[in-house]
Amino acid sequence: MSRELWxxxxxxxxxxxxxxxxxxxxxxxxELGMFATMWSEHCSYKTSKPVLRTxxxxxxxxxxxxxENAGIVDIGxxxxxxxxxxxxxxxxxxxxxxxxxxxxxxxxxxxxxxxARPVAVLDSLRFGPLKSKKSRFLLDGVVAGIAxxxxxxxxxxxxxxxxxxxxxxxxxxVNVLCIGLIDQKDIAKGTAAGPGNPVMVxxxxxxxxxxxxxxxxxxxxxxxxxxxxxxxxxxxxxMEKLLLEACLELIKTGYVVGMQDMGAAGLTSSSCEMASRxxxxxxxxVAKVPxxxxxxxxxxxxxxxxxxRMLVVPKQGKEEEVKKIFAKWGLEAxxxxxxxxxxxxxxxxxxxxxxxxxxxALTDMCPAYTSEAVEPEYIGPAQSYDLSTLPExxxxxxxxxxxLGTCTIASKEWIFRQYDHMVGLNTIVQPxxxxxxxxxKGTNKALAATVDCNARYVYxxxxxxxxxxxxxxxRNLVCSGALPLGLSDCLNFxxxxxxxxxxxxxxxxxxxxEACLELxxxxxxxxVSFHNETKGEAIYPTPVVGMVGLIKDLxxxxxxxxxxxxxxxxxxxxxxxxxxxxxxxSVIHGLEAGNAPEIDLKLEKLVQRSTLELIKEGFVxxxxxxxxxxxxxxLAECCIAGNIGADVNLTDGIRGSSLLxxxxxxxxxxxxxKEKIDxxxxxxxxxxxxxxxxxxxxxxxxxIVGTGWKLRLDTAExxxxxxxxxxxxxxx
Amino acid sequence: xxxxxxxxPGSNCDADCYHVVDQVMGHPVTYLWHGDKDLKNxxxxxxxxGFSYGDYLRTGAIARFSPIMDKVVEFGEKGGFILGIxxxxxxxxxxxxxxxxxxxxxxxxxxxxxxxxxxxxxxxPFTGKYQSKQVIKVPxxxxxxxxxxxxxxxxxxxxxxxxVFRYSTSQGEITQEANPNGSARxxxxxxxxxxxxxxxMPHPERCAEAILGGEDGKLLFESLINWWQGGKA
Numbered sequence: 004m005s006r007e008l009w010x011x012x013x014x015x016x017x018x019x020x021x022x023x024x025x026x027x028x029x030x031x032x033x034e035l036g037m038f039a040t041m042w043s044e045h046c047s048y049k050t051s052k053p054v055l056r057t058x059x060x061x062x063x064x065x066x067x068x069x070x071e072n073a074g075i076v077d078i079g080x081x082x083x084x085x086x087x088x089x090x091x092x093x094x095x096x097x098x099x100x101x102x103x104x105x106x107x108x109x110x111x112x113x114x115x116x117x118x119a120r121p122v123a124v125l126d127s128l129r130f131g132p133l134k135s136k137k138s139r140f141l142l143d144g145v146v147a148g149i150a151x152x153x154x155x156x157x158x159x160x161x162x163x164x165x166x167x168x169x170x171x172x173x174x175x176x177v178n179v180l181c182i183g184l185i186d187q188k189d190i191a192k193g194t195a196a197g198p199g200n201p202v203m204v205x206x207x208x209x210x211x212x213x214x215x216x217x218x219x220x221x222x223x224x225x226x227x228x229x230x231x232x233x234x235x236x237x238x239x240x241x242m243e244k245l246l247l248e249a250c251l252e253l254i255k256t257g258y259v260v261g262m263q264d265m266g267a268a269g270l271t272s273s274s275c276e277m278a279s280r281x282x283x284x285x286x287x288x289v290a291k292v293p294x295x296x297x298x299x300x301x302x303x304x305x306x307x308x309x310x311x312r313m314l315v316v317p318k319q320g321k322e323e324e325v326k327k328i329f330a331k332w333g334l335e336a337x338x339x340x341x342x343x344x345x346x347x348x349x350x351x352x353x354x355x356x357x358x359x360x361x362x363x364a365l366t367d368m369c370p371a372y373t374s375e376a377v378e379p380e381y382i383g384p385a386q387s388y389d390l391s392t393l394p395e396x397x398x399x400x401x402x403x404x405x406x407l408g409t410c411t412i413a414s415k416e417w418i419f420r421q422y423d424h425m426v427g428l429n430t431i432v433q434p435x436x437x438x439x440x441x442x443x444k445g446t447n448k449a450l451a452a453t454v455d456c457n458a459r460y461v462y463x464x465x466x467x468x469x470x471x472x473x474x475x476x477x478r479n480l481v482c483s484g485a486l487p488l489g490l491s492d493c494l495n496f497x498x499x500x501x502x503x504x505x506x507x508x509x510x511x512x513x514x515x516x517e518a519c520l521e522l523x524x525x526x527x528x529x530x531v532s533f534h535n536e537t538k539g540e541a542i543y544p545t546p547v548v549g550m551v552g553l554i555k556d557l558x559x560x561x562x563x564x565x566x567x568x569x570x571x572x573x574x575x576x577x578x579x580x581x582x583x584x585x586x587x588x589s590v591i592h593g594l595e596a597g598n599a600p601e602i603d604l605k606l607e608k609l610v611q612r613s614t615l616e617l618i619k620e621g622f623v624x625x626x627x628x629x630x631x632x633x634x635x636x637x638l639a640e641c642c643i644a645g646n647i648g649a650d651v652n653l654t655d656g657i658r659g660s661s662l663l664x665x666x667x668x669x670x671x672x673x674x675x676x677k678e679k680i681d682x683x684x685x686x687x688x689x690x691x692x693x694x695x696x697x698x699x700x701x702x703x704x705x706x707i708v709g710t711g712w713k714l715r716l717d718t719a720e721x722x723x724x725x726x727x728x729x730x731x732x733x734x735x
Numbered sequence: 736x737x738x739x740x741x742x743x744p745g746s747n748c749d750a751d752c753y754h755v756v757d758q759v760m761g762h763p764v765t766y767l768w769h770g771d772k773d774l775k776n777x778x779x780x781x782x783x784x785g786f787s788y789g790d791y792l793r794t795g796a797i798a799r800f801s802p803i804m805d806k807v808v809e810f811g812e813k814g815g816f817i818l819g820i821x822x823x824x825x826x827x828x829x830x831x832x833x834x835x836x837x838x839x840x841x842x843x844x845x846x847x848x849x850x851x852x853x854x855x856x857x858x859x860p861f862t863g864k865y866q867s868k869q870v871i872k873v874p875x876x877x878x879x880x881x882x883x884x885x886x887x888x889x890x891x892x893x894x895x896x897x898x899v900f901r902y903s904t905s906q907g908e909i910t911q912e913a914n915p916n917g918s919a920r921x922x923x924x925x926x927x928x929x930x931x932x933x934x935x936m937p938h939p940e941r942c943a944e945a946i947l948g949g950e951d952g953k954l955l956f957e958s959l960i961n962w963w964q965g966g967k968a
Contacts, residue, residue, distance in 0.1 A: 150845050154876070155786040157747020241745050241789025333744060423847045423876045425941050426784075428751045433948075442946060444754070557946070 008032065012039035017370055025364045033302045033350060033358040037365060040268035040306050041275065044533055047369040050499045051531040054512045058526040059519045064488050065527060070280075072113045072193050072263060073183075074527020076488040078553050082443070083187050084450055085119035088127070088180040088491040088549040090532035094235040095177040099144025103177050104152040104238040108310055110181040111158060112264035115247050116313065118191035118254040119183030122427060123441055124153050126163035126179050127454040127493065127547040131172030133410055133732045138167070141175045143733065148238075149179070150421040155240035156247065160422035161430050162439035164454050167410045173537035178493040178530075180454055180549035184443065191254050193263035195277035195285055195316045198344040200260055202274070202285055203322070205329055205336040206246045206312040208295035209270070212236050213308025223498060223536040242311040242334075249332040250313060256328070258321040265312040271305045271365070273314040275348050278362035285362070286349040287340025301350060301357040316342060376509050377502035385463055388596035390582045395660055399635070399707075399714040402591060404724045406632045406664065407639060409590050413728035414643075435644075436562055437628050438483040440554065449554040451485035457631065458543035459584045460599035465507045465544055467599040469514025471668055474607045475630060476550035477522045481611045482626040482671060484559035484618045485552030487522060492529035492548055497541025499533045507544040515546060521604040522611070524550060561618050563627035564644035568701040570624050571680045572649060576610045576670035577693050578634065580661045586631045587664035600668045606693075607669040613692040614671045622675050622683040629670040635663035635714065637672055639705055643722045648702035653709045655695075662709060674700055736963040738764040739777035741807070741823075743798045748784035748820065748940065755940045756781075760956050769801040778963060779816035780807055782823025784876070784938060794837060794879045795825035804830060816860065816959065817932040821877055824924075824934035833927055833934045834892065835884030840877070841917040847876040849948070850915055850937055852923050853903040856896050859926050860962035861933045864954040870907040871951035873900075873937035875915060875923075880936040882918035882925075889919060900924035900935055 009019045012035060022030050022038050030038065044050055060068040066083055067075035073087035091106025107124060114121045126149055131138040153160045158181070195202065213236035253259060261281070263273040270292065278285045289304040299307075315336070317325050322338055329336035343349070348365065350358040361368075396402045406412055419434035431449065432440035438453040455476040461468030477487040492515065497504040519525060529549075535542040554560055565572075582588050583597025617623050625645070629637040634653075642649055653662050675683040677699075687694045705721060707714040738756045742749045749766065756764040765775050769787075774780070788797035798804070804826075811817045811832050819827040827833040840846060849872050854865040865871065884892070892898055900923040904913045914921045916936070924935030939952030 147844070154845055154847075154878075155745070155747075155789060157785055239789070241786060241791065244745055244747065244786075244789075420848050421845050423845070425847065425874055425876060425938070425947075426747055426751065428754055428941060428944075428947060431946050431948075444758075 009035055012036065013043060014039050018042055021370055025361065025368060031358065033305060034360050036302045036306050037271045037358060037360060040271055041365040042369040046268050046272055048531055049369045050372045050374055050533065052371050053373055054509055057512060058516050060525050062523060062525040065525050066187065067527065069526065069528040072116045074489060074491055075190065076527065076551060078448065080446060081187050083185050084551050085114050085117045085183040085185055086180060086491055086551050087113050087528050088178055088493040088547065089530040090493050090495060091177045091179065092174065092495065092532050092535055095145055096173065096175050098235045099141045100148040100151065101235050101237050103145040103148030105236045105310055106177050106179045107149055107152040108238045108240065108243050109266050110179045111156065111243065112266065114181045114183035115250050116193060116262050116264045117185065118189045119185035120251060121158045121181050121183045122429060123182045123439065123452065124158055124160045124179060125439060125452055125454050125549065126160065126177065127456065128163065128165040129171040129176035129545060130167050131169055132167045135172060138172060139733060145175065145177055146418050146421055152238055152240045154423040156244045157426050159424045159426050159430055161424050161441065162434045162453065165415060166458065168543060170543045174535045174542050176495050176545060178547045180491065182450065182452055182551060189254060191259055191262050193277050194261040194281040195283050195342045196260050196281040198283060198342050200316050200319050200342045201322050201338045202287055202340040202342060203315045203317065203325060203336050204292050204312060204339050205315050206334055207239065207242050207309060208293045209304055209307050209312065210295045210309045211299065211303055211307060214303060214306055223534045236308050236310050238310050245332040245334055246311050246313065249329050249334055253325060253328050256324065258317045258324055259315060260318055261316045263314050265314060267308065269306055269308045275362045275365040277314065277316065278348065279366040284343040284345045284347040284349065285340055286343050288351045288353065290353050291337055291339040293335050293337055301352045305350060374499050374505040375502040376506035378506055379503035385596050386598040390588065390597045393592060395658060396591060399659060399663055399712060400716050402664065403635050403639060403714060403716065405590060406586060406636055407721060407725045408728040409586060410729055412586060412632050412636055414726045416726060417729045417733055431560060432483065432562055437479040438485065440483055440560055442557065447557050449557055449560060451480045451483040451552040451554055453479040454547055454549045455479060456545050456547040458545040459595060461511050461546060462543040463584045463597065464599035465510035466514040467602055469511035469546055470518040470602050470604065471599065472546055472548045473515050473518035473522060473524065474602060474668060475628065476548040477524055478611055478628045478671065480550055480552035481614050482561065482628050484561040485554045486615065487524045487550055487552040489525050489527045490548050490550040491527055492546055493532065495532045495535050495542065495545040495547065497536045504541055511544055511546045518604060521608055559618050561623055561626045563625055563641050565641045565647050565649060565674060565700040566624045566645060567676065569677050570674040570700040571677060572651060572697040572699060573673050573675060574670060574695045574697050575613055575673065575692055577667065578655050578657055578662055579665065579667040580657045581667055582661055582665050585633065585664060585666045587633065587660065600666050602668045609692050610669045610671055613687060613690045614673065616690060617673065617683060617686060620686065622679050623673045624676060625674040627672045629672065631666065633664040633666050635707065639721045641672060642705045642718045643725050646718060647700055648704040648718050649698060649700050650702065651698035651707045653707060659709050659712050736762050736779060736960050737777045738762060738779050738781060739767040739775055740764060740781045740783055741767045741769060741803060743769045743787035743801060745787045745789050746783050746785035748938065751940045752781045752783045755943045755956060759943045759953060760960060762960060767803055769803050772802050772806050774806050774810055779818060779959060780810060782817065782819040782826050784821030784823060787822055787826065795822060795829040798826045799829040808832060811932050814929060814931050818861065819934040820938055820940065821936055824936055825879065827932065827934040832932050833925055834888045835882055837879050838881045838883055839879050840881055845878040846915055848874065850875045851903050851905050851913065852900040852937060853907045853909065855901055856899045859899060859930050861955055861959050862899060863962055864958040868907060870903060870905060872942065872949050873939055873952055874941045875937045877936055880916040882922040884919060892925060895928055897926050897928065898922055899926050899933060
């Protein structure tokens with residue numbers, strides 16, 4: 004075997020030697036291709052595994068943790084929510100429309116592979132600032148791609164988060180979360196059990212697209228990446244809609260032993276993972292795989308990443324029934340092989356064996372790497388940057404307007420208006436709120452979901468930032484009236500071979516784990532995306548948290564808009580004099596410095612529990628989390644959403660900038676009707692949660708009065724600034 | 736009143752229409768498979784929204800050739816009730832059951848939001864429960880919703896009272912700003928001359944329950960059922 008070939012495929016000397024040891028011979032080209040794709044970082048998690056193992060993954064609500072196509076949480080009444088988040092960063096950076104579209108398609112398949120009907124999609128997006136033409140091009144293409152796929156397949160895109168920062172200029176992030184609903188009795192797994200059972204390829208035909216997509220995802224972007232465009236797959240949402248309906252119909256028959264979508268590493272990964280999970284082998288003939296191109300060789304067929312395909316293992320003798328269902332939907336279903344008991348992946352072309360590799364060698368035997376972790380040099384100076392001497396802005400009103408007009412904070416309506424967020428008739432809280440809320444038809448329950456990560460905090464202090472990402476996601480769910488159940492994470496980092504990057508990764512994961520434990524939100528799976536670097540510059544470390552919660556009674560659904568004149572505004576939690584990592588110092592002072600906000604998980608939990616208690620007891624008319632832009636922006640958002648003003652007094656002995664725009668954690672704004680205020684305050688005292696009565700809802704302006712200063716703006720003015728920032732840039 | 740919801744490959748509002756008829760209106764409803772030729776004795780056919788055949792070639796262009804469509808056309812020509820929503824409206828114009836065509840939004844973007852409609856014609860089986868000139872809030876969700884027709888056709892429809900819904904402001908003014916997709920004369924929904932086939936881009940099934948933000952769409956289904964039961968438009 005030439006050194007060039009295995010190197011070209013992205014394998015290391017150590018890995019190549021290990022393959023020789025496993026096989027006790029030289030691998031041929033097909034085998035090498037299978038190892039290279041399965042042992043890529045994207046598929047093997049070889050660098051991240053030791054860290055991922057530290058996440059808490061168990062809890063009373065967890066029906067399926069990491070290791071399957073998606074995680075599953077129990078939502079009562081024999082029902083479950085299936086969800087997972089995945090990245091499609093590099094493809095989107097090269098070809099934004101198809102990159103994002105196939106990102107949506109891929110994660111949707113992960114959900115219906117488990118037998119669940121996908122009911123919602125959320126996206127977490129990161130781009131460079133929109134003043135650059137490239138960022139506008141990427142945003143435009145990514146949003147159109149998500150819309151193009153999601154709208155067509157008919158799964159509502161109900162929410163998400165988006166940040167703009169220079170570190171994502173050439174390496175945008177596109178993370179997609181999909182949620183499905185299932186009756187627990189229908190849960191399907193990705194296992195190829197039962198030797199003798201047939202192995203079937205169903206759905207679209209196989210072509211040469213997306214060859215080496217996962218190895219491409221496991222390297223840094225460079226100027227040459229443009230040439231990788233053919234590694235980006237092309238999506239066909241119509242085909243996937245047919246595949247979705249056919250697969251769900253098939254699962255209802257009870258004929259399915261196991262099923263898995265062909266995502267990264269296509270036929271190779273789906274087959275060996277299914278065999279490995281079941282402890283079986285698979286023998287298949289690539290000549291039987293339906294192709295849409297002529298002259299494809301076994302190597303190409305095995306690693307093609309053509310979209311909208313699934314591998315199905317039905318019970319022996321049910322092949323014709325399977326074919327009938329797929330034919331009804333105009334799709335092919337072809338028997339390509341069978342399950343064996345020898346533990347080997349035996350790949351044939353006709354009668355000729357073209358590859359023979361132990362299934363477990365591909366899935367489990369990739370060498371694990373424990374990278375060195377070293378604190379980056381920027382951390383010390385950044386954290387100790389003295390923010391106490393920053394000059395105070397004279398005009399807080401103008402500052403608030405500037406923040407509301409910052410793309411990261413401003414209304415995302417320009418984006419979500421392009422998404423069909425209503426199809427399915429379940430969306431009861433529109434995008435733009437703390438969390439998206441879906442009713443569950445036929446019950447009095449609802450699901451809430453959110454995606455969150457403030458990467459600036461993670462950059463300044465990965466440990467605290469990791470905790471905050473989890474805490475904020477949970478807080479958003481609680482503000483919607485939901486009990487957080489579990490999370491799926493998408494860990495976007497730079498090159499883990501660099502000790503500084505690996506340190507960020509480890510520290511962020513350590514913070515996340517602690518928060519998961521304290522807030523009782525185990526990790527049910529997710530995805531690691533390394534090598535998010537261009538020309539050696541890494542993105543801000545961005546561990547995105549996708550979290551799902553349960554609203555037990557529809558009457559608990561809570562939104563952020565201020566509702567009624569006279570409602571009393573209460574702040575749960577504590578204001579602190581901290582500006583580190585805030586949007587305020589970034590936008591106004593041009594600083595990315597200071598330490599991340601402090602986070603006390605005990606206080607966080609208390610604030611969340613108290614918020615939820617009050618909601619359940621019927622005290623709360625609106626609830627909103629304080630996040631980017633601090634208390635002032637949170638209050639403005641409540642006013643804008645409710646089209647009503649508020650009168651607020653802030654009397655803490657803290658400088659105005661920190662009080663208004665600081666991003667202290669564990670704070671929630673709620674409103675309580677006047678007639679219930681005494682009882683509500685008594686409840687809060689009993690819960691022993693710190694709180695402050697801030698003022699009341701009413702009028703047509705937001706007025707905040709502090710010691711020696713006053714901020715006053717008409718809600719109409721707030722709204723104009725907030726709503727027009729992004730359209731103004733994108734439509735010009 | 737028995738309803739049938741046609742399922743084309745790529746329909747995605749079929750289950751929503753089914754849900755509204757079944758769960759909200761409490762009337763019998765069945766799916767009609769595009770490949771079948773049996774209308775199962777329904778009294779009203781709903782052509783639902785979605786992306787039949789992936790919107791490939793042109794919206795609705797392939798769906799009109801589905802085996803069931805011959806029967807649907809026959810049914811409509813005999814006076815049977817047909818409601819085409821969004822992609823269903825596009826299919827109706829492709830079959831010629833309704834005049835005009837739907838082309839891409841001038842923004843070239845998909846638009847999903849609430850829109851205000853003014854009820855222009857309440858003397859139809861589909862709109863009898865609305866007040867004349869009533870303003871209703873109904874969501875739109877489409878990339879190709881810009882209604883076009885030649886001037887003669889438009890004039891003829893105006894005179895015959897075939898324009899049923901127009902995009903308006905929340906106050907009922909017909910303005911350019913209130914027109915989300917550049918439709919000719921702010922047209923959001925039209926009916927055939929006989930008054931038994933309605934096509935509209937907005938989605939009444941998405942606003943038939945208070946929990947989803949409004950019930951203005953429910954009145955359309957109520958109107959139809961009321962007419963069927965012998966009530967008046």
